[in-house]
Amino acid sequence: MRSEFDYITDMLKDFFEQKHIKDRLNVIDLMDITGWEVWFQIEFSYFLSIHESEPEWHRELSFSVDARKEKIKHHVKPDFLIRKKGWALEKYAALEVKLHRSPVSCVSNVLSDFDKVRKIKRSEIDLRSYWGLGICKEHDVVYIEDIIQEKAHDRDYHIRPSRRVVSIIDNTPFSYFII
Incomplete structure (x- = not known):
């Protein structure tokens, strides 16, 4: 599971370091645009x-x-x-994406997606792992980590610190987390 986590986090780090992504996030903030999850999914699809x-x-x-x-x-x-080249055939990592200006709502929404993905029939697909990506308007990394701990505890999830990343998206008002 560590290799999947590293692979996903490295890819997302590369994604968020792109100047055009930061520029678009700044426009989203400046113009108070909502409903930008589809935009993100298109950009990330192209990136992949x-x-x-x-x-x-x-x-x-x-x-x-x-x-x-x-x-x-x-x-x-x-x-x-997502299946990295070299991983066993038909074994994938699932990535659920949630975007919300509020870190509290964003974390809650990501954890709700975990509940959803856990219900997939095992006979349908062999998931190596599943991860949640949240993007929110907050730069206080410790605050976001505290919210993750609190909300995960409320749902009886144990998210090890080694299996989460919280990172500021430089030159934007946003941060992202992976759990």
Whole structure:
């Protein structure tokens, strides 16, 4: 699981270091634009398609849920499924993305996605791991880490410090976290 975490975090670090991404985030902030999750997903999809590691990736593939865990919804669509070249065939890491100006809402939304992904039938896909990416308007890294700990504890999730990253997106008012 450590290799998946390192791979995903390294890719996201490279993604957020791009000048054009920072420029767009600043416009999003300046113009108080909402609903920018689709923009992010398009930009990240393009980034994956040209990344030097040549990952295999998919967007929002539909999977059945385990009926023992979910009575209402019948399908789940993770934002991204990523398989690094060299990983076992048909084994993917799921990445769920949430963007919210409020770090509290952002963390809560990422953890809600964890609940969703955990319900996928194991026979549908072999997930190596699943990760949540949150982007919020906050530069106090310790504050974001505290929110992650508190909200994870409230949901009975144990997120080890070695399995999370909180980072400021330089030259923007935003930070991102991976858990």
